Amino acid sequence: VLIKMSFYSVPKEAIVSAAAVGAVFAVGLYIGKHASSPFSGTDIFKSHVGAKNNPLMKYVLDHSMREHPALKKLRLKTLEDRLNFIMVACEESQLIANLTRLIQAKKAIEIGVYTGYNALNFALALPEDGRVVACDICEDYANIGRPFWKEAGVEHKIDLRIQPALRTLDELLAAGEAESYDIAFIDADKKNYDEYYEKCLLLIRKGGIIAIDNVLWSGKVVNPAEGDVDTLCIDRLNKKIHKDVRVNVSMLTVGDGLTLAFKL
Numbered sequence: 001v002l003i004k005m006s007f008y009s010v011p012k013e014a015i016v017s018a019a020a021v022g023a024v025f026a027v028g029l030y031i032g033k034h035a036s037s038p039f040s041g042t043d044i045f046k047s048h049v050g051a052k053n054n055p056l057m058k059y060v061l062d063h064s065m066r067e068h069p070a071l072k073k074l075r076l077k078t079l080e081d082r083l084n085f086i087m088v089a090c091e092e093s094q095l096i097a098n099l100t101r102l103i104q105a106k107k108a109i110e111i112g113v114y115t116g117y118n119a120l121n122f123a124l125a126l127p128e129d130g131r132v133v134a135c136d137i138c139e140d141y142a143n144i145g146r147p148f149w150k151e152a153g154v155e156h157k158i159d160l161r162i163q164p165a166l167r168t169l170d171e172l173l174a175a176g177e178a179e180s181y182d183i184a185f186i187d188a189d190k191k192n193y194d195e196y197y198e199k200c201l202l203l204i205r206k207g208g209i210i211a212i213d214n215v216l217w218s219g220k221v222v223n224p225a226e227g228d229v230d231t232l233c234i235d236r237l238n239k240k241i242h243k244d245v246r247v248n249v250s251m252l253t254v255g256d257g258l259t260l261a262f263k264l
Contacts, residue, residue, distance in 0.1 A: 070152035092255035105182030112188030116145025123154035135165035187213035216257025
């Protein structure tokens, strides 16, 4: 990953972030070599789903996770929900939070909130005057996270927008906020991933980061089935970003696959 030299003004966070990347790569390598079928099940690298009982993943979590008490409570609360597999992996969310600190971000965008675990992590990583625009279409799930946002004392930093994310992104652009955001996290409907990426490129400043979740999609991107719209959309975007001269890119085997695109 190529990051401008100015980013290294926060050496402590840089070390933490680099260590997190190395740890999640090791977990991905272990699972790939030892699983009987590397593409069996869902979210094969997520600590709370496919890698739940993996001893190396447990070691990584035991020796790297630093969850705020409110974050941990929200994660455990979310695990009670039948759709908990869509929650961002805690180790992935911590990496994104560390990157947020590393680049001294003040403005963030989140596309896909669910119960608000990553939104809370964003808010904790942002300065007191920072904010994260959190986009979702289901307020019921986001309301699960609200008490924990409040408990952590960062509810005021989370600007929840309940409407289609594309509309929110267009509103931000229309308000003259192009190139004013530092980091974005895309984790919503896959058919719109390409549009989310393009609009985030307009909203993110040079040197900013676009993080894209589910880029491995339980391994289905290796051989997309005809008619599998979600997988095909992810695969197309992966190939597009690989060749995109507007960004530097790293794809990591953390969670269900995470792409980090650094805007040039």
